[in-house]
Amino acid sequence: MVGYIAQQLVNGLILGSMYALVAIGFTMIYGIIRLINFAHGDIVMIGAFVTLGLVISGQIPFPVIIILVILAGALMGIIIERAAFRPMRGAPQVTGFITSLAVSILLQNLGILLLTAQPRNFFCPDYLQTVFNLGSVSLRTIDLAIVVIAVVLMVFLVLLVRFTRLGMAMRATAENLKVALLMGININRIIMLAFAIGSGLAGVAGMMWGARYGQIDPLLGFVPGLKAFVAAVIGGVGSIPGAMLGGYLLGFAEVLFVGLLPPIYSSYRDAFVFIILILILLVLPTGLLGRKMEEGV
Amino acid sequence: MLEVRDSHAYIGQTYVLKGVSLEVRHREIVALIGANGAGKTTTLSTISGLTRSRRGKILFRPDPDATQRDITRVPAEEIVSMGISHCPEGRQVFSDLNVWENLLIGAYLRKDKQAIQSDLQWVCELFPILGDRRRQSAGSLSGGEQMMLVIGRALMSRPRLLLLDEPSLGLAPMLVEVIFEMLEQINAQGTTILLVEQNARMALELAQRAYVMETGRVTLSGTGRELAENEEVRKAYLGAI
Ligand SMILES: Nc1ncnc2c1ncn2[C@@H]1O[C@H](COP(=O)(O)OP(=O)(O)O)[C@@H](O)[C@H]1O
Ligand SMILES: [Mg+2]
Numbered sequence: 001m002v003g004y005i006a007q008q009l010v011n012g013l014i015l016g017s018m019y020a021l022v023a024i025g026f027t028m029i030y031g032i033i034r035l036i037n038f039a040h041g042d043i044v045m046i047g048a049f050v051t052l053g054l055v056i057s058g059q060i061p062f063p064v065i066i067i068l069v070i071l072a073g074a075l076m077g078i079i080i081e082r083a084a085f086r087p088m089r090g091a092p093q094v095t096g097f098i099t100s101l102a103v104s105i106l107l108q109n110l111g112i113l114l115l116t117a118q119p120r121n122f123f124c125p126d127y128l129q130t131v132f133n134l135g136s137v138s139l140r141t142i143d144l145a146i147v148v149i150a151v152v153l154m155v156f157l158v159l160l161v162r163f164t165r166l167g168m169a170m171r172a173t174a175e176n177l178k179v180a181l182l183m184g185i186n187i188n189r190i191i192m193l194a195f196a197i198g199s200g201l202a203g204v205a206g207m208m209w210g211a212r213y214g215q216i217d218p219l220l221g222f223v224p225g226l227k228a229f230v231a232a233v234i235g236g237v238g239s240i241p242g243a244m245l246g247g248y249l250l251g252f253a254e255v256l257f258v259g260l261l262p263p264i265y266s267s268y269r270d271a272f273v274f275i276i277l278i279l280i281l282l283v284l285p286t287g288l289l290g291r292k293m294e295e296g297v
Numbered sequence: 298m299l300e301v302r303d304s305h306a307y308i309g310q311t312y313v314l315k316g317v318s319l320e321v322r323h324r325e326i327v328a329l330i331g332a333n334g335a336g337k338t339t340t341l342s343t344i345s346g347l348t349r350s351r352r353g354k355i356l357f358r359p360d361p362d363a364t365q366r367d368i369t370r371v372p373a374e375e376i377v378s379m380g381i382s383h384c385p386e387g388r389q390v391f392s393d394l395n396v397w398e399n400l401l402i403g404a405y406l407r408k409d410k411q412a413i414q415s416d417l418q419w420v421c422e423l424f425p426i427l428g429d430r431r432r433q434s435a436g437s438l439s440g441g442e443q444m445m446l447v448i449g450r451a452l453m454s455r456p457r458l459l460l461l462d463e464p465s466l467g468l469a470p471m472l473v474e475v476i477f478e479m480l481e482q483i484n485a486q487g488t489t490i491l492l493v494e495q496n497a498r499m500a501l502e503l504a505q506r507a508y509v510m511e512t513g514r515v516t517l518s519g520t521g522r523e524l525a526e527n528e529e530v531r532k533a534y535l536g537a538i
Contacts (some may be wrong), residue, residue, distance in 0.1 A: 165405075172391045172402050179389045182345060184377035184454065185407040 041225015
C-alpha cells in the first residue's frame with residue numbers, strides 16, 4: 001500500500017510538473033494584459049509535434065531538442081501575440097477571449113490540415129525509455145527528466161522575475177500598466193516577452209505530454225489548456241508561484257482521486273477537477289496566492 | 298519650457314479638452330486648479346503622452362539653451378527620457394515591489410549607474426523614511442509614505458519638469474504641509490513643477506503662477522497671489538462667501 005501511494009505521488013509530481021509549466025504562461029499573460037488565452041493549450045500541441053519532428057529528423061541530442069522546442073513555442077507565442085492579440089489591445093476583455101478562441105480553432109484546424117487528425121505514435125528514443133526502480137517506485141528516464149526540466153525552468157523563471165531589472169519591469173507592468181508606461185518601460189516588449197516565456201514553457205510541456213502519453217494529435221491541446229486554466233485560477237490568476245502551486249496541487253489531486261477510489265469513478269476525474277476549483281474559489285475567491293485585481297486595459 | 302497650445306483631447310467618445318493653452322517657464326512652480334472633472338488630469342496625460350490630443354501642439358524645451366521639441370506625438374517612454382516625469386493621481390506605487398525597487402524603476406531608462414546611486418541617496422535625504430523602509434513592500438506603507446515614494450520615484454528619472462496630480466488628495470493636513478515643503482525644496486534645487494490641485498489655497502500659496510480650468514478650458518490665469526485674491530476664485534475654490 002505504501003509503495004502504491006508512493007508511486008501515485010510520483011505520478012502526481014510528473015503530471016503536476018506539466019500542468020504547472022502550462023499554467024505559468026496562462027497566468028503571466030493574464031497578469032499583464034488580462035487576457036484569458038484559450039489558445040494557450042494549443043501551444044502544447046505545437047510543442048509536441050515539433051518534438052516529434054525533431055526526434056524523427058535524426059540524431060539531435062536531447063538537450064538540443066529541449067532548447068529548440070522552447071524556442072519554437074516562444075516564436076509561436078510571439079507570432080500569435082503580434083498577429084492576433086496586439087490589434088485587439090484596449091478592446092473589452094470578452095473580445096480578447098473570443099479572439100483567443102478563434103486562434104485556438106485556427107491552430108487546431110491548421111494542425112488537422114497539415115498533419116491529419118489521425119493520432120500519431122510519439123517516438124521516444126530508447127535511452128529515455130529505460131526503466132529503473134527506486135524502492136517500490138518505478139520510473140522511466142523521461143519521467144525523471146520531465147520533473148527535473150520543469151523544476152529547473154521554474155527556478156530560473158522565479159529568479160528572473162524576482163532579481164533582474166527585466167523581471168522588475170515585468171512585475172511593475174503586471175501590477176499597473178499605465179504607471180509602468182510612465183516609468184518609460186516599453187510595454188510592448190514586456191507583453192511580447194510574457195508570451196514568449198509562457199509559450200516556450202507550454203512548448204516544452206508538449207514534449208513532456210507526448211513522451212508521457214505516447215500518442216499525439218492536433219486536438220490534444222484542449223485538456224492541458226483547460227487544466228492549466230484551473231491550476232492558474234486555483235493558485236490565483238496572475239501569480240506565477242500560484243500557478244506552480246496550483247499545477248502541482250491539481251496533479252496530485254487528480255492522481256490520488258484516480259488511484260484511491262474504485263476504478264469506476266476514474267472517468268469522472270475532470271469533473272472532480274472542477275469540484276476542487278469551485279471549492280477553493282468558494283473559500284478563497286482570489287485563489288491561493290492571488291490578490292484582488294481590477295480589470296485591465 | 299513647456300507650452301501647451303490649443304490642445305483638444307477626447308477620452309473615448311467624450312470631448313474633454315476643448316482647447317487648453319498654458320505655459321510653464323523654467324524653474325517655476327505652476328498650479329493648475331479647477332473643480333472635479335474640469336480636465337486637469339487629462340491635461341497632464343496629454344503632456345506625458347498617456348493620452349493623445351486630437352488637435353493642438355505641445356512644445357518642450359528641457360533647458361533654456363536646448364532646442365525646443367514638438368512632443369505632441371512622441372511616445373510616453375521617450376517623453377520620460379526627455380525629462381518630463383508624471384506622477385499620476387492617487388499614489389500609484391507598485392505595491393508588489395519593495396520601496397527600493399520602486400525607486401530603481403523610476404530610473405528604468407537611465408544607464409548612468411553611479412549617478413543613479415547618488416540620486417538614490419539624494420531622494421533618501423529628502424525622504425529619510427524611504428531609506429529606512431527600503432526592503433518593505435510599497436503596499437505596506439502609509440498613505441503619506443506612499444506619496445513620498447511616488448515623488449521620489451518620479452525624481453529618479455532626473456526630470457527637468459515634474460507633473461504632479463493632486464498630491465494632497467486623501468492626506469492629513471499636516472502631511473500635506475510636509476509634502477508641499479518638500480515640493481518647494483525640490484523646486485529650489487532646480488526642478489520645474491506643474492502642480493494639479495483641488496486644494497486651491499495651498500497650491501496658490503506655493504505657486505508663482507496658476508491657471509484655473511473649467512469644463513475643458515482655461516478660464517483664468519495669473520500669479521498665485523492674483524488668483525488667490527480674485528473674487529471668482531475665492532468664491533468657487535477658496536470657500537469665501
Ligand atoms: N475613463 C473615462 N471615461 C469617460 N470619461 C472620462 C474618463 N475619465 C475622465 N472622463 C471625463 O473627462 C473629464 C475630465 O476628467 P479629468 O481630466 O479626470 O478631470 P479632473 O482631473 O480635472 O478631475 C471628466 O468630466 C470626465 O467626465
Ligand atoms: Mg483629476
